[in-house]
Amino acid sequence: MPQLNGGGGDDLGANDELISFKDEGEQEEKISENSSAERDLADVKSSLVNESETNQNSSSDSEAERRPPPRTETSFREKARESLEEAAKRQDGGLFKGPPYPGYPFIMIPDLSGPYLPNGSLSPTARTCVNVPLDLHLTSCCSPLMQYLQMKWPLLDVQTGNLQSRQALKDARSPSPAHIVSNKVPVVQHPHHVHPLTPLITYSNEHFTPGNPPPHLQADIDPKTGIPRPPHPPDISPYYPLSPGTVGQIPHPLGWLVPQQGQPVYPITTGGFRHPYPTALTVNASMSRFPPHMVPPHHSLHTTGIPHPAIVTPTVKQESSQSDMGSLHSSKHQDSKKEEEKKKPHIKKPLNAFMLYMKEMRAKVVAECTLKESAAINQILGRRWHALSREEQAKYYELARKERQLHMQLYPGWSARDNYVGGYGKKKKRKRDKQPGETNEHSECYLNPCLTLPPITDLSAPKKCRARFGLDQQNNWCGPCR
DNA sequence: CAACCTTTGAAGGAA
DNA sequence: TTCCTTCAAAGGTTG
Structure with a gap:
C-alpha cells in the first residue's frame, strides 16, 4: 500500500494511497452496486452477504487478481458525473433525511463529496481550512488545533457564532430546514454514540445516504423525535459510554479536551513536549460560547493542559510493580528513570485510515453479524475496507492525514519509536508466525x-x-x- | 491478567 | 529503496 507523503503538506493526498483500488473497473461497479444496495438499505445484513459473495464470485483472494484492468477515461467521467449527482442529491436536502447515523449530520460541510475529486485529486476546498470555510470568528481556523477541533466536533463552528452565514449558505444549497435542526439535535439525540471519532464517522457517505435505513436501523428510531438512533447493539458498547437516560451528559467528541465526570483526564506533562498546544487558551476563548459543561476548565497543571485521547498515563499497576521492594537492582538512577517513565504520558499513535474506519464500523458489524470476537470482526472490516470505493476510502485517508498532522503539531517531539517496547514499558511480544500449510478445521x-x-x-x-x-x-x- | 488474535496503514530502522 | 518490525483499536480467548 502506498504511503502518504510524510511532508505534512496539504497536498498530502490519498491519490497514491488509493492507487491500489482506483482501477477497479468492473469490480468497482459491482461494489458500487453493492453500495447502492446498501443505500437501498433494504437489508444491510443481506447486503453484507451479497458483498461477500460478490467478492467471492468475482475475485479470488489475491489482491492482484481482484483488480480488474484499468478503467477507461469514460468510466472516470461517468464516475465523476455520478459523484456530482450524488453530491447534488445530498445537498438537495437528502443530506439529513434520516441518515443511519443521525448523530453525525453536522459534518455536513459543503464539500461533502469528500476532499477528492473524481479524478482522484484533492478538491480545492479540501485544501483549505477544512470544515470551517465560513466561520469568520475562528480566525485561527487554519491552526492545527482549530482544524482538529473542527474535525473532532464540527458542531463547534456552528455554535460558535457564525450560524447565520453558514445557514445562509446552506439555505442557498438546501431549502430543507432539517440541517438547522441537525445542528443541535444529533448531539442531544444521540449522546451515547458520540465517540471521539464522531466527526470522522461522518465522512462516510454511507451514513448520509438518503433512503430508508436498514431494517436493524430502521427499527431503532427514537419514538419521540422520529430520528433514527445510531445503530448499536442493545447493550451499550464502548462507543456509547452513556446510557440513553444520561442525555444531559453528552460525551463530547472533544472528550479528551473536556474532562467529564467519571472519565479519566490525561494530563499533559510538560516534560518532553514542546508547546503541544500553542493556542489552547485561544481556543478556550472561542469556546466560551459552549455550554458550561462543555467548556474545558483551565487547568493549573499546564496552560496547555488539554487531555488528548492519544495520551495515556501509565497504569497504576506499573507503579506498583515499580515500587516492588524485592528488587536488589534498584538504584537511585533507575528509580529516577522509572520515575521519569512513570510521569511520562504515553502518547498513542495517530490512527490510520483503516483504524478510523474500524472504529466507525465495528459496532455496525457486531450488530449485523452478531460477532463478538474482534479478530473475526476485523477480518470482515478488512474485506469491507477493500470493498469501499476510493472516494469513501479517500475520506478516511484524509482524516488520517489530518490526524497525523495535528498529532505532529501537538507532539512535535513524539516519535512512533517512543511507543516501541522499552520506550513505554508495555510488553508486547510479536505474534508467532503461522505455518503456511496450517489447516483450518473451522x-x-x-x-x-x-x-x-x-x-x-x-x-x-x-x-x-x-x-x-x-x-x-x-x-x-x-x-x-x- | 498479560498476551494473543486479526485487520490495514504509518513510521522507523536495518540491510 | 526495499524489507521488516512495531503499534494503533477492539474485545473475546488463551495460557
Whole structure:
C-alpha cells in the first residue's frame, strides 16, 4: 500500500494511497452496486452477504487478481458525473433525511463529496481550512488545533457564532430546514454514540445516504423525535459510554479536551513536549460560547493542559510493580528513570485510515453479524475496507492525514519509536508466525454469510466458534466446537 | 491478567 | 529503496 507523503503538506493526498483500488473497473461497479444496495438499505445484513459473495464470485483472494484492468477515461467521467449527482442529491436536502447515523449530520460541510475529486485529486476546498470555510470568528481556523477541533466536533463552528452565514449558505444549497435542526439535535439525540471519532464517522457517505435505513436501523428510531438512533447493539458498547437516560451528559467528541465526570483526564506533562498546544487558551476563548459543561476548565497543571485521547498515563499497576521492594537492582538512577517513565504520558499513535474506519464500523458489524470476537470482526472490516470505493476510502485517508498532522503539531517531539517496547514499558511480544500449510478445521464456519471471509488461518481453539457465532447460533458452529 | 488474535496503514530502522 | 518490525483499536480467548 502506498504511503502518504510524510511532508505534512496539504497536498498530502490519498491519490497514491488509493492507487491500489482506483482501477477497479468492473469490480468497482459491482461494489458500487453493492453500495447502492446498501443505500437501498433494504437489508444491510443481506447486503453484507451479497458483498461477500460478490467478492467471492468475482475475485479470488489475491489482491492482484481482484483488480480488474484499468478503467477507461469514460468510466472516470461517468464516475465523476455520478459523484456530482450524488453530491447534488445530498445537498438537495437528502443530506439529513434520516441518515443511519443521525448523530453525525453536522459534518455536513459543503464539500461533502469528500476532499477528492473524481479524478482522484484533492478538491480545492479540501485544501483549505477544512470544515470551517465560513466561520469568520475562528480566525485561527487554519491552526492545527482549530482544524482538529473542527474535525473532532464540527458542531463547534456552528455554535460558535457564525450560524447565520453558514445557514445562509446552506439555505442557498438546501431549502430543507432539517440541517438547522441537525445542528443541535444529533448531539442531544444521540449522546451515547458520540465517540471521539464522531466527526470522522461522518465522512462516510454511507451514513448520509438518503433512503430508508436498514431494517436493524430502521427499527431503532427514537419514538419521540422520529430520528433514527445510531445503530448499536442493545447493550451499550464502548462507543456509547452513556446510557440513553444520561442525555444531559453528552460525551463530547472533544472528550479528551473536556474532562467529564467519571472519565479519566490525561494530563499533559510538560516534560518532553514542546508547546503541544500553542493556542489552547485561544481556543478556550472561542469556546466560551459552549455550554458550561462543555467548556474545558483551565487547568493549573499546564496552560496547555488539554487531555488528548492519544495520551495515556501509565497504569497504576506499573507503579506498583515499580515500587516492588524485592528488587536488589534498584538504584537511585533507575528509580529516577522509572520515575521519569512513570510521569511520562504515553502518547498513542495517530490512527490510520483503516483504524478510523474500524472504529466507525465495528459496532455496525457486531450488530449485523452478531460477532463478538474482534479478530473475526476485523477480518470482515478488512474485506469491507477493500470493498469501499476510493472516494469513501479517500475520506478516511484524509482524516488520517489530518490526524497525523495535528498529532505532529501537538507532539512535535513524539516519535512512533517512543511507543516501541522499552520506550513505554508495555510488553508486547510479536505474534508467532503461522505455518503456511496450517489447516483450518473451522472452514465450515464460513457457511455463515457474515463470515465469508478470507480463510482464517488460526482457529485452532474450539471456543472460537462460540465467540464468532454466539451461543444462539450454535448451528453454525463447526463440529469440533460443538 | 498479560498476551494473543486479526485487520490495514504509518513510521522507523536495518540491510 | 526495499524489507521488516512495531503499534494503533477492539474485545473475546488463551495460557
